[in-house]
Amino acid sequence: MSKKVAFLQGNEAASYGALYAGCNFFAGYPITPSTEVAEVMSVELPKIGGKFIQMEDEIAASAAMMGAALAGFKTLDSTSGPGLSLKQELIGMACISEIPCVIYNVMRGGPSTGMPTGPSQSDVMCAKWGTHGDHPAICLVPSTVQETYEEMIRAFNLSEKYRTPVLVMPDEIVAHMRERVVFPEPGEIAIEPRRTPTVPPEQYKPYDTSFGDVPPLAAFGTGYKFHVTSLNKGQDGFPTTKAEWVQAEEERQVRKVEANADDIIEFEEFQLDDAEVVIVAYGSTSRSARYAVNEARKQGIKAGMFRLKTFWPFPYKQLTALTGRIKGFITPEMNLGMCHGEVERAAQGKVPVMGIFRVDGEPINPDQILDKIKEVK
Amino acid sequence: MAFDYEKYIRPGKLPHIWCPGCGHGIVMKGLIRAMDSLKLDMAQTAIVSGIGCASRLPGYMDCCTLHTAHGRAAAFATGVKLAKPEMNVILVGGDGDGTAIGGNHFIHACRRNIDMTYIILNNKIYGMTGGQFSPTTPTGAKASTTPYGNPDPCFDIAKLAIGAGATFVARGTSFHANQIDKLIAEAIQHKGFSVVEIMDDCPTTYGRRNKFKSVIEMMNHLKEIAVPVKAAEKMTAEQLQGKVLTGVLYKDETKTEYTAEYAKVIERAKAAK
Numbered sequence: 001m002s003k004k005v006a007f008l009q010g011n012e013a014a015s016y017g018a019l020y021a022g023c024n025f026f027a028g029y030p031i032t033p034s035t036e037v038a039e040v041m042s043v044e045l046p047k048i049g050g051k052f053i054q055m056e057d058e059i060a061a062s063a064a065m066m067g068a069a070l071a072g073f074k075t076l077d078s079t080s081g082p083g084l085s086l087k088q089e090l091i092g093m094a095c096i097s098e099i100p101c102v103i104y105n106v107m108r109g110g111p112s113t114g115m116p117t118g119p120s121q122s123d124v125m126c127a128k129w130g131t132h133g134d135h136p137a138i139c140l141v142p143s144t145v146q147e148t149y150e151e152m153i154r155a156f157n158l159s160e161k162y163r164t165p166v167l168v169m170p171d172e173i174v175a176h177m178r179e180r181v182v183f184p185e186p187g188e189i190a191i192e193p194r195r196t197p198t199v200p201p202e203q204y205k206p207y208d209t210s211f212g213d214v215p216p217l218a219a220f221g222t223g224y225k226f227h228v229t230s231l232n233k234g235q236d237g238f239p240t241t242k243a244e245w246v247q248a249e250e251e252r253q254v255r256k257v258e259a260n261a262d263d264i265i266e267f268e269e270f271q272l273d274d275a276e277v278v279i280v281a282y283g284s285t286s287r288s289a290r291y292a293v294n295e296a297r298k299q300g301i302k303a304g305m306f307r308l309k310t311f312w313p314f315p316y317k318q319l320t321a322l323t324g325r326i327k328g329f330i331t332p333e334m335n336l337g338m339c340h341g342e343v344e345r346a347a348q349g350k351v352p353v354m355g356i357f358r359v360d361g362e363p364i365n366p367d368q369i370l371d372k373i374k375e376v377k
Numbered sequence: 378m379a380f381d382y383e384k385y386i387r388p389g390k391l392p393h394i395w396c397p398g399c400g401h402g403i404v405m406k407g408l409i410r411a412m413d414s415l416k417l418d419m420a421q422t423a424i425v426s427g428i429g430c431a432s433r434l435p436g437y438m439d440c441c442t443l444h445t446a447h448g449r450a451a452a453f454a455t456g457v458k459l460a461k462p463e464m465n466v467i468l469v470g471g472d473g474d475g476t477a478i479g480g481n482h483f484i485h486a487c488r489r490n491i492d493m494t495y496i497i498l499n500n501k502i503y504g505m506t507g508g509q510f511s512p513t514t515p516t517g518a519k520a521s522t523t524p525y526g527n528p529d530p531c532f533d534i535a536k537l538a539i540g541a542g543a544t545f546v547a548r549g550t551s552f553h554a555n556q557i558d559k560l561i562a563e564a565i566q567h568k569g570f571s572v573v574e575i576m577d578d579c580p581t582t583y584g585r586r587n588k589f590k591s592v593i594e595m596m597n598h599l600k601e602i603a604v605p606v607k608a609a610e611k612m613t614a615e616q617l618q619g620k621v622l623t624g625v626l627y628k629d630e631t632k633t634e635y636t637a638e639y640a641k642v643i644e645r646a647k648a649a650k
């Protein structure tokens with residue numbers, strides 16, 4: 001039997017990917033260029049008995065999503081730049097209270113209202129450093145419509161597996177372009193279930209590390225009476241200022257993601273085997289980079305691309321490993337050097353890192369990248 | 378036999394953090410008596426709060442409890458209730474939490490008429506942070522940030538709730554402790570968004586700055602200003618100067634409740650499939 005195929009927009013694909021992953025609750029606030037997600041979810045969720053709510057602002061949307069997540073639902077919230085800024089306090093709470101949820105953020109020009117319909121990749125640092133305090137960050141950056149569909153499924157899976165919020169952040173071009181999507185069959189892609197307690201309610205502690213770095217999470221209304229707070233907490237979930245408990249919990253929250261970076265980080269190596277010039281790209285920019293690599297190869301230049309699918313945790317180790325055999329990195333991106341800085345960290349001064357930065361609302365075209373490739377000596 | 382509060386309180390969680398003379402504990406006891414009178418299943422009850430002294434209340438209660446970010450309780454609770462309409466959802470918080478930073482979520486919860494009960498512990502001040510003025514601090518009063526007297530007019534929480542679409546609105550005081558449980562119980566039983574404002578006191582940060590010599594004086598003040606709605610009907614506007622009405626101030630049983638309305642959305646969507 002042939003698989004179901006559709007011609008979809010990135011935002012639509014994201015919505016269907018979420019539904020495949022078992023999303024049954026959506027809360028959001030409309031904002032260009034992500035609104036189509038809210039629209040699709042408002043159509044689809046009630047059909048399967050799921051819940052859709054348009055809240056009064058982006059903070060409320062994240063709050064409602066997190067409330068539903070604690071009631072056992074798989075939840076999604078979608079937004080763009082200004083909304084992502086508003087959500088930061090609650091993203092921090094989702095991290096510290098360890099509430100699984102997915103936030104879909106389409107990157108548009110910023111800061112502030114910026115360029116609502118212009119593409120950008122300038123939220124990638126906000127995804128990691130936007131909320132205050134030490135916390136884990138998982139951020140996925142798809143570059144095709146098909147990948148947006150699949151990365152939404154992976155995002156839900158990672159949020160459940162690591163009990164933490166996951167951001168999926170296509171740029172506006174990926175979110176609004178239309179491409180062919182081949183749908184997986186039901187059951188074809190494994191869905192990570194929520195890990196719920198095996199102990200009876202009297203023994204349950206929401207942050208019980210005897211079950212590992214990612215403790216099981218009960219749902220409200222299932223017989224388990226437990227406390228969730230935004231304060232630093234002990235394993236029992238109650239606020240504490242006890243130095244050793246706070247230190248241990250903070251470290252575990254970050255460690256559960258960082259120590260599993262190899263499981264979370266995905267990337268594509270394109271023409272990398274013998275590459276001397278390596279482009280590190282993500283999102284729509286990687287599409288121009290792919291074209292530029294092919295052109296360079298035709299002209300006898302050994303170019304390749306390391307394409308990020310996971311932005312956070314960042315693949316420092318993988319990039320550092322390349323420094324022994326390449327002449328340099330090129331980082332094209334629609335911001336003033338965000339990925340660039342991380343690649344510099346990975347390069348450790350061993351090879352040059354050359355940036356191509358655009359924040360004028362125009363995509364980076366292949367010629368720009370090709371010209372830069374030729375500059376690498 | 379004396380009422381057994383302890384069966385509703387989490388073992389080992391007392392003593393609470395509240396100062397001696399703080400009104401918040403009186404409200405918590407009222408809430409417990411209300412829950413007891415309704416025989417609420419604690420495992421099917423969620424208490425959600427924001428941040429502040431009042432918002433520490435859920436941590437002591439032996440049910441599903443969620444202590445969120447400052448001002449956001451109503452939005453979190455909306456998520457819990459929409460996800461699981463069969464649960465009892467109760468919100469607790471202070472005047473600052475609910476009507477300043479959380480004011481937007483408060484009015485929209487009222488507008489949706491979602492079946493939850495919001496207990497606002499109105500001590501007219503930001504207690505937890507040391508006594509800055511709140512949207513309910515009386516004009517002219519002293520707070521740590523109004524050293525020359527408060528220039529701001531204040532909210533009437535009950536009128537705000539009614540105007541925004543809440544369908545049950547009541548007010549009590551921490552002096553009238555025996556009335557608190559009855560108001561809360563009636564609010565919980567009401568199908569729709571119910572608001573119970575309890576006027577209470579923060580002797581630590583409000584009382585001492587505003588010439589209340591003792592907690593008893595603050596309690597007496599609550600006693601003096603409270604006028605039951607029935608009694609108020611027979612009083613002149615002049616006699617009602619400086620008074621606050623107590624009891625059930627508003628009740629509307631005609632407006633549809635949000636989760637019931639959403640159930641209809643699901644029905645329509647399934648029919649259209």
Ligand SMILES: Cc1ncc(C[n+]2csc(CCOP(=O)(O)OP(=O)(O)O)c2C)c(N)n1
Pocket residue numbers: 428429430431432447470471472473474475498500502503504505506511579
């Ligand atoms: C985003 C944010 N802003 C400010 C604060 C500081 N803060 C904590 S509690 C509080 C006021 C609480 O007042 P209220 O809600 O009236 O409760 P009370 O302490 O009087 O019971 C403030 C301003 C905070 N925790 N979070």
Ligand code: SF4
Pocket residue numbers: 394395396398399400401430431500504505578579580581582
């Ligand atoms: S500071 Fe005020 S509100 Fe807070 S516990 Fe003390 S008396 Fe109560």
Ligand SMILES: [Mg+2]
Pocket residue numbers: 471472473498499500501502503504511
């Ligand atoms: Mg207060």
